[in-house]
Amino acid sequence: MAKRKKHKEHEHIDESWLIPYADLLTLLLALFIVLFASSSVDAKKFQMLSESFNQAFDGGTGVMEYPNPVPENTVSPDDEKQKKVGGLGKQDQKELSEMQKNITQYIEENNLQDKVETVLSGEGLLLRIRDNVLFNSGESEIRPEDQKAAREISQLLVMDLPRNIVISGHTDNVPIKTAEFESNWELSAMRAVNFMKIILENKNLDPRLFSAKGYGEYQPIGANDQVEGRAKNRRVEILVLPQGQKENQMKQ
Structure with missing residues (x-):
């Protein structure tokens, strides 16, 4: 019995593999974490992820304890993109x-002067035309x-560098319901389309760059x-976008 007990005392489980496994x-x-930080430099999201991991692993030291993976003065790609989109x-x-x-x-x-105006901003060049310059009421x-x-205005849109151009129709909030138009949606859309048709009679303009x-x-x-x-509010607008920009990029 003593011999068997002595053999049992030397019997144990080798746990040395746990160290390299933990490493x-x-x-x-x-x-x-590095991959995440490389693909997304959103500091707030990273910090939230960091806190979640730290709580899951009961604290500790290492990369997860750094509150911000990006230096304070670093401009993120998203910020740079906004700067490019927002400026000319x-x-x-x-x-x-x-x-x-x-x-x-x-x-x-x-x-x-009291019917047409232009606005130049980071969004592009905007030309506003009062509806009574072009259309009868309704x-x-x-x-x-x-x-x-309208044809003379089209000549002013011919540029050395082609740009995307958005033509939009707008109304006031007075309801409309006629045999032709159920609402202001239809009226504003058709005004934009009809104005664009006149503009695109100019063969020096590329229809692929226009939308209404x-x-x-x-x-x-x-x-x-x-x-x-x-x-x-009753107006047609022509928005000339910056070079290479499309409308969906401007809404981001």
Whole structure:
């Protein structure tokens, strides 16, 4: 019996494999963290992930204890993308400014200062045309006498560097229901399309770069409870986007 007991005292389970196994898990965890940090530099998300792992592993030291994987002064790719989308490059600034100058000259020569305006911003060059410059009330067809003005505007859109152009129709919030239009949606959309058709009679413009849409009453620039505000809201807009930019990129 004594001999058997002595043999039992020397019997044990070899647990030395746990050390390299734990080191391997730590290395794998570090690898996943590095991959995550490389693909997404969102500091807040990283910190949340860090806290979750630390809680799961009861604290400890290592990469998970760093609160921010990106230095304070580092600009993330997302931030850089926003900066590029939100601003104009030098070439864009130069050419769009020249275009704005030509359009402004056209506006002044035709005494349209109170009916047409231009806005140059990081989004691009925006040309706003009051609806009464082109349309009769409640109608979507451009008046024959005003088609010439639309064609002249098309000449101003011919550029050395091609750009995407969005033509949009807008209304006030006064309801409309006629045999032709069920709502302001249809009216605004058809005005944009009909205006674009006149513009694209200019063979120097590429139709692939144009799009048309109707916003109805849902993008007002004036107060709809005032006569003057409603007049501002009834408009057609031409948005000339920065070089290489498309509309869906501008909405990001």
